[in-house]
Structures are given as structure tokens and as C-alpha cells.
Amino acid sequence: MMSRKYDDLVPSPDPVSHRVRLISANWKMNLNHLEAIALVQKLYHLLRPEDFRYAEISIHPPFTSLRSLQLSFEADRMPFTLGAQNAADEPSGAFTGEVSAPMLAKLGVGYVIVGHSERRRLFGETSEEVARKAIAVQAMGMRPIICIGETSEQRRTDQTVQVLTEQLDPVLSTYPVKALEGIVIAYEPIWAIGSGESASPELVEEVGGSLRQLLTERVGSATAAQIRLQYGGSVHPGNAHEFMSLEAIDGLLVGGASLDADTFALLVKSC
Ligand code: PGA
Numbered sequence: 001m002m003s004r005k006y007d008d009l010v011p012s013p014d015p016v017s018h019r020v021r022l023i024s025a026n027w028k029m030n031l032n033h034l035e036a037i038a039l040v041q042k043l044y045h046l047l048r049p050e051d052f053r054y055a056e057i058s059i060h061p062p063f064t065s066l067r068s069l070q071l072s073f074e075a076d077r078m079p080f081t082l083g084a085q086n087a088a089d090e091p092s093g094a095f096t097g098e099v100s101a102p103m104l105a106k107l108g109v110g111y112v113i114v115g116h117s118e119r120r121r122l123f124g125e126t127s128e129e130v131a132r133k134a135i136a137v138q139a140m141g142m143r144p145i146i147c148i149g150e151t152s153e154q155r156r157t158d159q160t161v162q163v164l165t166e167q168l169d170p171v172l173s174t175y176p177v178k179a180l181e182g183i184v185i186a187y188e189p190i191w192a193i194g195s196g197e198s199a200s201p202e203l204v205e206e207v208g209g210s211l212r213q214l215l216t217e218r219v220g221s222a223t224a225a226q227i228r229l230q231y232g233g234s235v236h237p238g239n240a241h242e243f244m245s246l247e248a249i250d251g252l253l254v255g256g257a258s259l260d261a262d263t264f265a266l267l268v269k270s271c
Contacts, residue, residue: 008049009049009052009053009079010052010053011052011054011055011056012053014250017225017250018225019226020055020056020250021228021244021250021251021271022055022058022228022230022251023055023056023057023252023267023268023271024057024058024059024083024111024113024145024186025057025058025060025254025258026060026085026113026116026255027060027085027258028062028085028255030062030259031061031062031065032064032065033064034068036061036068036069037065037069040072040073040080040261041076042262043080043261043264043265044076044080046261046262046265047268047269048269051265051268051269052079054268055271057080057081058082058110058111059082059083059258060083060085060111061085062085063084063085063099066082066084066104066107066109069082070082070107073108081110081111082108082109082110083109083110084099084104084109085112085113085116086112086113086114086116086119086133087099087100087133087137088100088136089132089133091136101137101139101140104140105141105142110142110143111142111143111144111184112133112137112143112145113147113186113253114130114134114144114146115127115130115133115146115147115148116147116188117147117149117190118193127166127167127170127171128170130146130167130171131175132174134175134183135174135175135176138175138176138179138183143182143183143184144183144184145184145185145230145253146183146186147186147188148163148164148167148168148185148186148188149164149167149187149189149190149192149193149233150189150190152189152190155189155191160207161210161214164187164207164210164211164214165214168185168211171183172215172219177219180219180223181227182226183228184228184229184230184251185211185228186229186230186253187204187207187211187229187230187231187232188232188233188253189203192233192234193232193233193255194255194256195234196234197234198233198234198235198236198239198243199231199233201242201243201245204231204243204246204248204249205246205247205248205249208229208231208246208247208248208249209247209248211229212229212248215227228250228251229248230249230252230253231243231246231251231252231253232253232255234256235252235254235267236256237257237263237266238270240252240254240267240268240270241270252267254267
């Protein structure tokens with residue numbers, strides 16, 4: 001039996017969009033499992049019950065900390081959702097160094113980031129591969145957070161919407177139609193990631209609006225209305241609220257500012 005306190009900490013949907021907000025901490029390749037446990041314990045201590053009711057909070061540590069955090073969340077009834085940063089597109093087999101979606105599901109993972117720009121750029125992941133990973137994640141009952149974003153050059157030459165459309169296209173054309181409403185799309189302009197230079201709220205609202213329009217055209221308005229959009233790229237406690245107030249945006253994907261419990265707690269509270 002879960003305690004009352006834990007049961008109550010369920011996020012309420014946004015009253016206007018009816019979507020549940022999602023704030024995700026992408027730790028990238030940082031923190032060992034002991035540091036990971038210490039961070040979530042401190043974070044939980046710093047957050048108030050209303051913070052958990054405002055938004056779902058997913059924590060995406062490296063693979064090596066997933067089991068430790070799963071146990072910590074369960075033992076201390078911390079209402080965080082466990083997240084991963086990547087998954088293989090195959091369920092098992094001779095793929096040295098890979099971790100599959102069934103393995104993540106077994107650890108209680110709820111969300112898996114796929115197609116982060118660092119994986120596309122440094123590890124050569126294509127949009128087709130990203131779509132296969134998203135489907136593998138969905139097949140195990142988890143939700144993919146599909147990252148898309150343009151380079152500064154693509155932005156300068158007015159190719160943003162075209163690039164984002166190309167990145168999303170393989171997902172929209174191959175993903176199981178009935179499950180599409182469960183996907184999360186993270187709009188992360190590549191030039192804004194880790195640069196300290198976030199996109200302006202006006203730009204994010206404009207791109208978010210274009211993405212919603214694209215989704216409506218491709219999957220129909222009822223399904224599009226369920227799909228959550230996150231913004232990511234140099235989000236910090238000083239600008240998080242502005243992004244969360246945008247009509248098109250339902251959540252945040254936070255890198256650097258999620259690596260310190262005080263900063264991330266401040267960011268969540270500021271929303
Ligand atoms: P950042 O990273 O918040 O450090 O810019 C965001 C991300 O890469 O998901």
C-alpha cells in the first residue's frame with residue numbers, strides 16, 4: 001500500500017491544454033551511482049508536494065545508476081519517474097555495449113530520450129534509427145522523448161521547420177498510430193544546448209506552433225492535442241518559467257541545470 005502522501009503527488013493536467021507537464025533531467029554522462037542517489041535524495045527533500053502536482057518530473061541518469069535510483073525511489077517513495085537517455089532498437093542479441101528497451105522496462109523506466117542531438121552528431125544516429133528506437137521503447141510500454149533541433153546555420157538559412165519536419169517524419173510515418181498520443185517531442189535547438197544561450201520564448205512559441213500545426217496535419221487534431229512538446233537548451237531557474245508559460249510548450253528537457261539539486265529544485269519551483 002502506498003502512503004497517502006505519495007498517492008496525492010500526482011501531477012494535474014494543465015487546465016488549458018489538458019496535457020500533463022513534464023520536466024526532465026538529462027544528466028548525460030555525469031554522476032556515478034552514489035552521487036546519483038545523493039542528488040535525488042537532496043532534490044526530494046527540497047521539493048514541496050505542490051511541485052510534484054504541477055508537473056511530472058523524470059530523472060534520466062546514465063545506465064549505471066538506473067537500478068540504484070529505481071530502488072531509492074521505491075524505498076523512499078519519491079514520486080520521480082525514472083528515465084533513460086537512450087535505448088537500442090533491437091530487443092536482444094550480439095550488439096556489444098548496447099542496452100535494450102526490454103531491459104529498461106524491467107527497471108521501471110517510464111521515459112526514454114531518443115535522438116538527442118549529441119547522439120545524432122557524435123554517434124551518427126539517423127532519423128530512421130531514432131524512429132526505430134522510439135518504436136522499441138513504445139513496444140515495451142514506455143514513452144519516448146524524441147529530440148529534434150536545428151543547427152545555427154540551418155536557422156540562419158531559414159531551414160528550421162524543414163529540418164524539424166525531416167527529423168520527425170520517420171517517426172510520424174512508422175510509429176503505431178494508436179500510440180502516437182503518448183510520444184513527447186523535445187525541441188532543442190542545437191546552438192542552444194549547453195551554450196548558455198537559450199532560444200528566445202518568442203522563437204520557441206513560433207517553432208512550437210509550427211510543430212503543432214505539422215502534427216495536426218499529419219496525425220489529426222485529436223491525437224496532436226495529446227502530444228507533449230518540451231523545450232530544451234540552456235534552461236535555468238531564471239528562464240524556465242517563461243518557457244513553461246508558452247502555450248505550445250508542456251515541459252522542459254534540462255541538462256546542465258539538472259546536475260545540482262539546489263539549482264534543479266529552484267528551477268522546478270520557479271515554474
Ligand atoms: P542544457 O542541455 O540544458 O545543458 O543546454 C539540454 C539537453 O541537451 O538536453
